[in-house]
Amino acid sequence: DTAVSQTPKYLVTQMGNDKSIKCEQNLGHDTMYWYKQDSKKFLKIMFSYNNKELIINETVPNRFSPKSPDKAHLNLHINSLELGDSAVYFCASSPGQFGSNQPQHFGDGTRLSIL
Amino acid sequence: QKEVEQDPGPLSVPEGAIVSLNCTYSNSAFQYFMWYRQYSRKGPELLMYTYSSGNKEDGRFTAQVDKSSKYISLFIRDSQPSDSATYLCAMLQGGSEKLVFGKGTKLTVNP
Secondary structure (H helix, E strand, C coil): CCCEEEECCEEEECCCCCEEEEEEECCCCCEEEEEEECCCCCEEEEEEEECCEEEEECCCCCCEEEEEEECCEEEEEECCCCHHHCEEEEEEEECCCCCCCCCCEECCCEEEEEC | CCCEECCCCCEEEECCCCEEEEEEECCCCEEEEEEEEECCCCCCEEEEEEECCEEEEECCEEEEEECCCCEEEEEECCCCHHHCEEEEEEEEECCCCCCEECCCEEEEEEC
16 A cells, blocks of 8 residues: 555656646645655755645745645646756655654655656 | 755665765754655655654664764664665754755665
């Protein structure tokens, strides 16, 4: 059973398109996250949701819009894709209320390539 | 200066060696320290989670935190080829969920 699952695993698309990535966790966690790992393998947080409420919104272009329909799902929609958006996007989750400093568990990533 | 510094390596050791991986940090507010292992084309997998200074051992892995020096370490004893991966240190301030990662050290254990 995959704890944090993301779809699709690979996404290849043209510049200017709009795409979505989906994430689901079956761990019963309250907090979910999106991270971006660039070509130099550096992982940086983008967003965090706790019980469907946006908690962290880093300096991410507003072309990126997260949505949490329920606490087990956190999706990421990206408008007007640019070359610099090529990266691996990781979803993660952690138990407890926001600020409880519990360890985060990651999915296997979505590899986004912009042509 | 980056908040978290980690030597990217690569680090290559023979099977059975003791491996030492390290990170330094500048933010004295960090209180929670983690080590993740990331295999190629996989997500980071939590290895160790420690709070404040001290040591924590789990099987062949030992994590050390020295808050006075702002320095954390991960030791791997009797290293195995299956330990070949990228190791990422990560840190949290108390009450914050913003995990700050180092760049990762790529480790290869040769049979």
